[in-house]
Amino acid sequence: MTADTQSIVEVEGLSKSYWIARREPGMAGAIRGLFRREYREVKALEDVSFCVKPGELIGYIGPNGAGKSTTVKILSGILVPDTGRCQVLGRVPWEERIETVQRIGVVFGQRTQLWWDLPVQETFELLIEIYRLCRTRTREVLKELQDLLDLGPLLDVPVRQLSLGQRMRCDLAAALIHEPRLLFLDEPTIGLDAVSKLAVRDFVKRLNRDRGVAVILTTHDLDDIEALCDRVLVLGEGKLLIDGSLADLRSRVTRLRSLTVDLVDEEAHFECPGATIHSREGHRVHLRFDPEQISTPELIGRIVASHSIRDLFVENPPIEEIVARLYGDYRLDGSGDARGA
Amino acid sequence: MKFLNALSLYLRYAGVSVRGQMQYRASFFMMAFGNLLLTGIDFLAIWALIDRFGSIRGWRLQEVALLYGMVNVAFALSEAFARGFDVFPNMVRSGDFDRILLRPRSAALQVVGQELQVFRIGRFSQGLAVLLWGAWSLHVVWTVPKVLLCTASILGGACLFSGLFVLQATLAFWTTSTLEIINTVTYGGVETAQYPLSVYRPWFRQFFTYVVPLACINYLPAHAILERPDPLGSPVWLHYGAPAFGFLFLLVTLQIWEFGVRHYRSTGS
Numbered sequence: 001m002t003a004d005t006q007s008i009v010e011v012e013g014l015s016k017s018y019w020i021a022r023r024e025p026g027m028a029g030a031i032r033g034l035f036r037r038e039y040r041e042v043k044a045l046e047d048v049s050f051c052v053k054p055g056e057l058i059g060y061i062g063p064n065g066a067g068k069s070t071t072v073k074i075l076s077g078i079l080v081p082d083t084g085r086c087q088v089l090g091r092v093p094w095e096e097r098i099e100t101v102q103r104i105g106v107v108f109g110q111r112t113q114l115w116w117d118l119p120v121q122e123t124f125e126l127l128i129e130i131y132r133l134c135r136t137r138t139r140e141v142l143k144e145l146q147d148l149l150d151l152g153p154l155l156d157v158p159v160r161q162l163s164l165g166q167r168m169r170c171d172l173a174a175a176l177i178h179e180p181r182l183l184f185l186d187e188p189t190i191g192l193d194a195v196s197k198l199a200v201r202d203f204v205k206r207l208n209r210d211r212g213v214a215v216i217l218t219t220h221d222l223d224d225i226e227a228l229c230d231r232v233l234v235l236g237e238g239k240l241l242i243d244g245s246l247a248d249l250r251s252r253v254t255r256l257r258s259l260t261v262d263l264v265d266e267e268a269h270f271e272c273p274g275a276t277i278h279s280r281e282g283h284r285v286h287l288r289f290d291p292e293q294i295s296t297p298e299l300i301g302r303i304v305a306s307h308s309i310r311d312l313f314v315e316n317p318p319i320e321e322i323v324a325r326l327y328g329d330y331r332l333d334g335s336g337d338a339r340g341a
Numbered sequence: 342m343k344f345l346n347a348l349s350l351y352l353r354y355a356g357v358s359v360r361g362q363m364q365y366r367a368s369f370f371m372m373a374f375g376n377l378l379l380t381g382i383d384f385l386a387i388w389a390l391i392d393r394f395g396s397i398r399g400w401r402l403q404e405v406a407l408l409y410g411m412v413n414v415a416f417a418l419s420e421a422f423a424r425g426f427d428v429f430p431n432m433v434r435s436g437d438f439d440r441i442l443l444r445p446r447s448a449a450l451q452v453v454g455q456e457l458q459v460f461r462i463g464r465f466s467q468g469l470a471v472l473l474w475g476a477w478s479l480h481v482v483w484t485v486p487k488v489l490l491c492t493a494s495i496l497g498g499a500c501l502f503s504g505l506f507v508l509q510a511t512l513a514f515w516t517t518s519t520l521e522i523i524n525t526v527t528y529g530g531v532e533t534a535q536y537p538l539s540v541y542r543p544w545f546r547q548f549f550t551y552v553v554p555l556a557c558i559n560y561l562p563a564h565a566i567l568e569r570p571d572p573l574g575s576p577v578w579l580h581y582g583a584p585a586f587g588f589l590f591l592l593v594t595l596q597i598w599e600f601g602v603r604h605y606r607s608t609g610s
Contacts, residue, residue: 078442080607102445113440117361129353130444
């Protein structure tokens with residue numbers, strides 16, 4: 001029981017459906033649609049339950065349309081679920097929207113929270129007013145955020161002139177100005193270049209480690225998850241499929257890893273016992289292997305001994321592949337219901 | 342305290358909006374001047390009409406000028422301050438309304454604060470000029486209660502038109518196609534209220550009295566200011582109390598808006 005009261009997020013049996021109007025094609029259909037519409041039910045979330053403890057850093061993944069954004073919107077008080085219970089920092093978000101959002105931070109990678117025409121500094125001033133913050137305290141918080149995110153040179157620049165990476169750094173600062181203990185990040189690295197991605201990851205990691213801010217991170221980028229998260233929630237078609245560590249997730253789905261080899265000679269014959277060839281494009285050969293049958297160094301040793309190669313690298317299967325396979329398995333299991341068609 | 346907090350945030354928002362507009366100075370002056378000219382033509386039409394026929398149902402030009410001035414100043418105020426609701430349907434469509442819900446302040450306050458259209462001063466100043474000319478040349482004794490009544494009517498009118506903007510914004514929660522119905526009432530209402538209500542057919546009068554209480558923000562109070570009985574038979578206390586219905590209208594539409602917000606949050610976009 002004490003464990004439960006310690007949670008900062010408690011979600012139990014959360015479900016939500018949308019009713020989507022079916023549009024009939026053509027002008028006649030559009031006019032008919034004005035008077036009579038047929039609706040189709042889309043289940044965005046079905047019976048989702050989980051808890052978040054203070055200071056956790058959780059990856060929330062799943063394919064497009066799996067219901068990730070819906071969850072974030074419910075937890076941040078924007079949407080009301082159909083059924084289910086939920087508490088965020090001790091409050092029911094949709095009943096106490098203002099009190100809830102006063103205590104959480106939310107960043108949507110796809111859409112900025114900043115004012116398009118305002119210089120960054122003025123955005124912060126406006127947020128101080130909106131959150132009714134103490135100016136002296138906030139000045140310290142901002143100073144620290146500016147140092148960590150290297151915002152100094154950006155403060156006078158209007159938001160619309162920022163690059164995507166600069167904008168994301170400013171968005172992060174804006175979401176943390178009121179010192180929330182819980183931060184939702186919805187695809188914070190989407191579209192960013194490698195340097196900006198690393199900067200964002202590094203910042204999130206420090207925020208979590210040094211300040212104990214709990215983070216729920218939605219992403220399609222497995223590297224984000226691997227770099228940051230101890231725990232992963234996998235959502236598929238509105239259902240929570242897995243709640244566990246990253247290793248759990250991998251072993252539940254596939255042990256296979258992939259190795260990519262660049263050969264010196266495009267025409268060279270390639271053969272390697274212990275691994276299967278997944279595909280080949282000229283110089284480049286994609287292999288799959290099971291690390292429990294052959295260790296990575298051993299496999300690499302074998303390849304290097306028998307072929308002349310230019311380069312090689314080991315990869316994990318991309319997240320979409322894992323999730324797609326996970327969901328496929330789940331259906332084949334027969335444990336899912338029969339409504340999919 | 343709550344009100345002061347809200348006002349302080351509103352002023353900040355408005356400051357942002359105004360500074361944005363002042364970045365394009367030439368464009369601002371042209372829009373303000375265009376707004377003055379375009380809306381001023383209406384009064385020329387009224388002048389031409391009355392010049393030809395002498396009066397409309399016993400209303401002389403100066404008296405109509407009073408009606409015209411009150412409704413135009415009121416509408417200019419609502420256009421300047423409440424146009425934030427006008428761009429609201431776009432916010433719902435693009436998902437920007439979620440961003441507003443993520444901030445710990447009233448959604449209506451944030452929506453209205455995002456736009457303060459200063460160039461509406463065009464209509465405002467020509468309406469005020471006509472009103473002052475009418476007030477001056479009528480030889481009415483402007484006692485304190487009359488001045489207060491006139492001011493209250495204008496503010497009530499601004500609330501009424503703002504309420505119409507709120508209603509139109511609320512529709513966006515149910516339909517993504519812009520419904521021009523409310524616009525018809527808004528702009529049609531301004532045109533209507535520039536003439537004495539007694540010239541219209543009964544069903545039309547009743548609509549603009551009981552459904553959208555436009556009569557309450559210039560026609561009825563004008564009788565108190567001019568100190569004459571209403572040919573339609575309304576009581577004198579109503580002439581003084583009428584502006585309250587403008588404020589009430591805004592309160593009611595804000596309730597409907599809140600209902601719309603709840604609907605949005607339970608159905609999603």
